[in-house]
Amino acid sequence: MKIAKVEFQGTARWAAITDAGAIDLTPLLEAPEGAHPLLSEAGVQRANNYVAGCSPDSALEDFSFEPFLPAPEKIICVGVNYANRNEEYRDGSNLPKFPSLFMRAPTSFTAHDRPLVRPRESEQLDYEGEIAIVIGRGGRRIAREQATAHIAGLTLMNEGTIRDWVRHAKFNVTQGKNFDFSGSIGPWMVTADEFDGFDSLALQTRVNGELRQDDSTANLIFSFADLIAYISTFTTLKTGDIISTGTPPGAGARFDPPVYLKPGDVVEVSAPGIGMLRNGVTDG
Structure with a gap:
């Protein structure tokens, strides 16, 4: 799975990137700005299961990328x-x-x-x-x-x-x-x-x-x-x-x-x- 932070319609959010576009992963997060729940094995599995039942929320041409920085301490x-x-x-x-x-x-x-x-x-x-x-x-x-x-x-x-x-x-x-x-x-x-x-x-x-x-x-x-x-x-x-x-x-x-x-x-x-x-x- 490809996980990215994207900007869509003026809002930054974490998303799964597919060939068809971006699927908003906000429903899986405790806080929309934090990606940490997506970084564990269990979190990846939940995201895979969630994405399997979703269509893209935005097409590839409708969003831009933010730096991939999941609030690193280091x-x-x-x-x-x-x-x-x-x-x-x-x-x-x-x-x-x-x-x-x-x-x-x-x-x-x-x-x-x-x-x-x-x-x-x-x-x-x-x-x-x-x-x-x-x-x-x-x-x-x-x-x-x-x-x-x-x-x-x-x-x-x-x-x-x-x-x-x-x-x-x-x-x-x-x-x-x-x-x-x-x-x-x-x-x-x-x-x-x-x-x-x-x-x-x-x-x-x-x-x-x-x-x-x-x-x-x-x-x-x-x-x-x-x-x-x-x-x-x-x-x-x-x-x-x-x-x-x-x-x-x-x-x-x-x-x-x-x-x-x-x-x-x-x-x-x-x-x-x-x-x-x-x-x-x-x-x-």
């Missing part, structure tokens, strides 16, 4: 998690023993088909196509063997980065990762029951139709299970938390010379079985 992003991405740094380093992590704020994301904003402070807006985990069942010190059972579903992220601002300080990248609307997420979450494992998911990023990133989760240094187990060691994962799992080689900063996004560009992040996240670029 948005945790993973850096340099594809083996080829580590090689891309050309520093001769071995594969890391532990994941590199940083946090993003919800305000740093826009929705599918809405523009990424290149801020007036920099011309170095870069793309990073990623697959993101949405946590269903929370927990602390989750065993690796049980970790994937805590996944509600997967969505796509363009983990947009202001490159010169990630180098402002010695030990952090926070400021360059959190400019308002510099990244995007969505358009929906595909529930975990739609996947036969998570270890060979293809991921591609295109800019103006040109393939820039092309890899598979088979090449992750730290698998989805590794990440959930590691992160939950030091913090309690909560329902609705998001873990973005890293970007493959091919970001604009790695070209010689670098190729950054500019107004009018269109970025498409896609993964079979999940979908496609598309955004233009504007100045702000």
